[in-house]
Amino acid sequence: MAQSPEKEELGDRDLAFFGAMTASLSHQLNNVFTIINEVNGLLEDLLLASERGGEMPPEKIKAIAGKMGKQVRRGVDYVKRLNRLAHMVDEPEVSLELGEWLGLADGLCRRFAILKRATLEIRAPAEPVTVSTNPFLLLQAVFLCLDIVLQEAGENESLSLRIESGPSGSAVVLEAATPVPEMPVIESKLRLLETIMGRIGGRVSIDDERRSFGLWLG
Amino acid sequence: MSKIRVLVVDDEGELAHTVVERLGIRGFEADAATSGAEALELVARSRYDVVVLDLKMPGLGGIEVIDRLKEDHPELPVLLVTGHGSVEAAEEGMQAGACCYVMKPVDIEALAKMIKDAVSD
Numbered sequence: 223m224a225q226s227p228e229k230e231e232l233g234d235r236d237l238a239f240f241g242a243m244t245a246s247l248s249h250q251l252n253n254v255f256t257i258i259n260e261v262n263g264l265l266e267d268l269l270l271a272s273e274r275g276g277e278m279p280p281e282k283i284k285a286i287a288g289k290m291g292k293q294v295r296r297g298v299d300y301v302k303r304l305n306r307l308a309h310m311v312d313e314p315e316v317s318l319e320l321g322e323w324l325g326l327a328d329g330l331c332r333r334f335a336i337l338k339r340a341t342l343e344i345r346a347p348a349e350p351v352t353v354s355t356n357p358f359l360l361l362q363a364v365f366l367c368l369d370i371v372l373q374e375a376g377e378n379e380s381l382s383l384r385i386e387s388g389p390s391g392s393a394v395v396l397e398a399a400t401p402v403p404e405m406p407v408i409e410s411k412l413r414l415l416e417t418i419m420g421r422i423g424g425r426v427s428i429d430d431e432r433r434s435f436g437l438w439l440g
Numbered sequence: 441m442s443k444i445r446v447l448v449v450d451d452e453g454e455l456a457h458t459v460v461e462r463l464g465i466r467g468f469e470a471d472a473a474t475s476g477a478e479a480l481e482l483v484a485r486s487r488y489d490v491v492v493l494d495l496k497m498p499g500l501g502g503i504e505v506i507d508r509l510k511e512d513h514p515e516l517p518v519l520l521v522t523g524h525g526s527v528e529a530a531e532e533g534m535q536a537g538a539c540c541y542v543m544k545p546v547d548i549e550a551l552a553k554m555i556k557d558a559v560s561d
Contacts, residue, residue, distance in 0.1 A: 249496070249523050249526075252523045252544055252545075253452055253455070253523070253544070255544075255545055256452075256455060256544040256545040256546070257452060257454050257455045257458070259545035259546075260455055260458040260459055260462065260545070260546075260548070261454070261458055263458075263462060263548055264458050264461055264462055267462055267465050271465070289454060289458075292454075293454070336498040337496075337498050339498065339499055
């Protein structure tokens with residue numbers, strides 16, 4: 223594919239983020255294959271037992287088939303997400319429906335939040351919100367925002383991610399139950415977040431309580 | 441001769457329960473836990489001869505579970521199960537006190553042998 227002359231080169235940090243996202247999705251895909259492997263193995267065990275005179279109840283086979291089908295569907299979903307992630311870097315700017323984009327971000331962000339012992343509620347917008355932006359850099363900004371909010375958060379931190387749209391533009395808004403403290407490592411990450419948003423012509427807003435972070439576009 | 445009692449810990453419940461069933465077919469007595477916290481509760485309540493532990497779990501992760509097990513049950517062998525991107529973490533788990541590790545997807549016969557070896561050591 224011919225490269226657009228305006229296409230910005232991805233830096234080391236961008237590549238590291240891309241690597242972390244693909245590693246996360248491939249880890250989950252590996253889990254799917256592991257489950258399929260075990261369930262298939264159980265089927266083989268039961269077949270062997272039935273050849274030796276053991277029982278092979280139809281409802282058991284049905285249950286195993288159901289489990290396999292569920293994991294295959296799950297695996298297909300991960301492959302779709304991996305593919306969408308890969309294509310996020312095709313063009314520096316695309317027309318993006320933020321609600322749909324949030325659906326992809328959901329799968330990646332929720333796992334990150336869970337591993338950090340937080341809960342994440344994703345609130346899709348009631349109406350489509352379309353912006354022209356770089357989906358990969360926006361995803362990177364959301365992840366950095368999550369990282370900032372969870373930096374000093376305790377267990378069971380409650381987060382929500384939603385889309386806002388109004389006269390001042392459209393935004394992905396991350397809200398936390400616990401205020402984010404002011405400390406050097408967090409301020410450093412906030413400056414990085416502003417840099418990333420600056421690359422896509424956007425800006426960061428933080429409420430007075432330091433609980434609500436808006437990633438504004440346009 | 442009493443059966444070897446195994447606790448299989450993985451946040452993927454489908455996986456943990458299937459491994460439990462397959463180990464049962466192979467003569468083990470196995471239970472499943474789908475979180476580190478649940479695993480610690482079960483170990484506190486019942487006797488197990490070995491723990492098969494997923495390294496990467498939400499909440500209480502594998503390394504933390506090993507640390508806590510080693511405090512209260514230093515003699516209990518812990519066998520780690522990990523994905524391909526986590527070899528370094530698996531080695532960290534070995535340093536924390538796990539006896540060995542295997543990569544997913546796991547071969548059930550190899551797992552059964554490792555369990556028997558861990559118990560006889």
